[in-house]
Amino acid sequence: MKRIYWIFIVLIGISVSCTKDFEEFNTDQKNPTAVPGDFVFANAQKALADQVASTNVNQNIWKLVAQYWTETTYTDESNYDIVTRTIPDIIFRTYYRDVLNDLKDARNVINSEAAIGEEAAGEKANKLLIIDLVNAYTYNRLVDIFGNIPYTEALDIDNIAPAYDDAYTIYQSLFDKIDNAIANLNADYGSFGDNDLYFGGDVAMWIKFAHSLKIKMAITIADFSNGTAQSIIEGSYDKGFAPGEICELVYPGGSNSNPLYVDLVQSGRHDFVPANTLVDRMNELIDIRMLSYFTAMDFEYDVDPESGARIDTELPGDGVVVLIYKGGDSLVQVDLPFMALAVDTLNPFSYNVGGIYGESNNWSNFSHIADPIQEATFPITLLDGVETYFYLAEAAARNYSVGMTAAQYYNAAITGSFEFWGLTSDDAAAYIAKPEVAYDGANWKQSIGEQSWLAFYVRGLVAWNNWRRLDYPVLNLPPAPETDDGQIPKRFTYPVNEQTLNKDNYYSAGDAIGGDLMSTKLFWDKN
Incomplete structure (x- = not known):
């Protein structure tokens, strides 16, 4: 699998050279010209990837x-206490302030820059459309977490109490935004170059990303609007x-390490x-992916x-276990x-x-x-072909x-996962041949739900999104x-x-979705 390793200086430029500028920028929201738009965009990309990667219990507990x-x-957090650490507040703040607002400011800066000549105009247009795609990806995550959210009135510094938009209406708007990007992105021109931390400015890959994002969102709403989902997917499959093929951020390490490294290694803690x-x-x-x-x-x-000799020893438990020699x-x-028999001690496992x-x-x-996952340079995946093929x-x-x-896509997705993990x-092929793994068309939700x-x-x-839609795999209920x-x-x-600063809109949003409860199903969760 080809991976693009971002030039170290890009992230260093953001985190070190522009620190003072970013402090001024963040305190002057109405004049976002202190930093080049490309750098602001890169900062938004990194903030997004960091949130996706993190396992910090204050902001991202999805792995739990x-x-x-x-x-x-x-x-x-394993018992779903999201209130004590105000996890929803931090998710909102990260996505709206650190990602979406930076994307908005990047757009404003780039829009204000003159584009002289056809090449510059094409590059500028591509940049603005790529910003739209990252914007759509981010809003999609927010909708899938909460349901109705601020959208049309969001990111307005003069409006501290934005209304909440209907979740499906947001989906429709995001589909339109993605379609516009697909129709107008032009791979004959450049974009952000090395300041694009995901694709290095490769516009053709952004077009593929757009189609995969459409497929992801469309399959999500299949139980809500099957005809819409079918039309979208048949046009993009x-x-x-x-x-x-993958959208990822490969961390260079050092001051720009993967948050997993920060949480699992640098912290010195053993929380997970x-x-x-x-x-x-x-x-x-x-x-055998367990080895990875x-x-x-x-x-x-x-x-x-008495003798100090090893003796027969029981490995307790129930069910089964795999001995790795x-x-x-x-x-x-x-x-x-x-x-385990003592006579087998020469064959350790x-x-x-x-x-x-x-x-x-x-x-x-x-x-x-696994150690590689804890490395400072471990890449974080935002969207890839394995995910896309499971949706297909x-x-x-x-x-x-x-x-x-379905079986062909399913097998290819599993194969892609095996290859991703080395x-x-x-x-x-040996794994797919097992009866418990082989695609079962009569129980396709179970096959796809578990293997994805x-x-x-x-x-x-x-x-978690797939589990909510497909009701597989079978998860354990925690004790409390x-x-x-x-x-x-x-x-x-x-x-x-939101309950204090945006009270009226908060209550309206809760009423609209059936109650601000963790048991409330989103519009697309029909089973």
């Missing part, structure tokens, strides 16, 4: 909600990302372990207190409890075990998040005309869910600040 990870000592929800299912399927997802635990034999080249599934979701877990007693598998299952069968197409969840590891919001109905949340509640 999707039950990829669980907590060790403090279990509030062959124009978006294929597996191996893989959740048993995920680990147990991967053990059941002998899904987790750091396995070495099995330790008990010792005879030295080198990772031999995986054997066994039933638990399993008796490790295994994966996940922390119990929602409960306190001793960090030392469970598998850990679903489209085919719904009998849309999308060029291939495995081979042969590994994927396994593939979207560390992309928690995407996985802080939701109004005691179940897994269907949405996040609005920020506490």
Whole structure:
């Protein structure tokens, strides 16, 4: 898979050279000319990617909600307490202030710049359309988290109490915005160059991104407006990302490290372990992506207190576990409890075990998040061909005309996931051949829901969205869910600040969606 590694100086320019300018810029919202528009755009891209990547419990708990990870000592967020740390407030602030407002200011600056000649005019037009696409991606995330949100009246410094727009109406507006970008982006001209942290100014890739974003949004509303979804997807299915094509930010490290590194390594804290929800299912399927997802635990034999010799030792538990023999080249599934014989000590093995979701877990007693994911330079994916192909598998299952069968898209998506995580197409083929994995057209929601969840590891919001739509995979209910109905949340509640600073519009928005509750389903969640 080809990846573009952004020039280090771009991010350094934002975080160091322009620090003083950004401070002045952020205190003078009506005069956003202190910083070049390209830099403001790059800053918005980084803020967006940082929010998507982060596992800081103050701002992004999607990896917990999707039950990829669980907590060790403090279990509030694994039990869906989003109020104590005012998580919705921070999500609102990050997306509106740090992303959308910067995009607006970048647009204003670029609009004010003269474009002399055809090349400059084409480049300027491309920049403005790319800003629209990042804007659409961001608003899409906000709608999928909350439902109705401020949109038409948002980002107006003179209006501190914006009205909330209907969620589906926002979707329609975003479709129009994306269509306009597709119709007018011109790959014959440049755009942001190296200041585009996702594609390095490659306009052709932005066009593919636009089509994949349309596919993503359209399949989301398929149970609400099937005809609209079908029309949109049939017009874009062959124009978006294929597996191996990806919108990502590759962090250079240092002062611009992946937030996962900051949260998991630099903090010196051990707050998270893989959740048993995920680990147990991967053990059941002998899904070798576990070698890329987790750091396995070495099995330790008990010792005879008198002789000091190793003795037969039981690996407790229930269900199954995969024994990973030295080198990772031999995986054997066994039933638990399993008796490891002392005579086998010359053939050491490790295994994966996940922390119990929602409960306190001793960090030392469970598998850990794989080392590469904790590296400062680990890239964060915003949208890619694997995600797109799972959506197209679903489209085919719904009998849309999308060029291939549901099984073909499904198999290609799984293969793309294996290759993304450093495995081979042969590994994927062996996995797909398993009866429990092979595409089941009669139960397509289960097949696609479960396998997309396994593939979207560390992309928690995407996985949670799919779970809400497809009702798969089967997730565990934590011991003390802080939701109004005691179940897994269907949405996040609005920020506490909105209840005081934008009271009338807050209550109107809550009434419009059926109540500002975590149990309230969004318009597209029909099952």
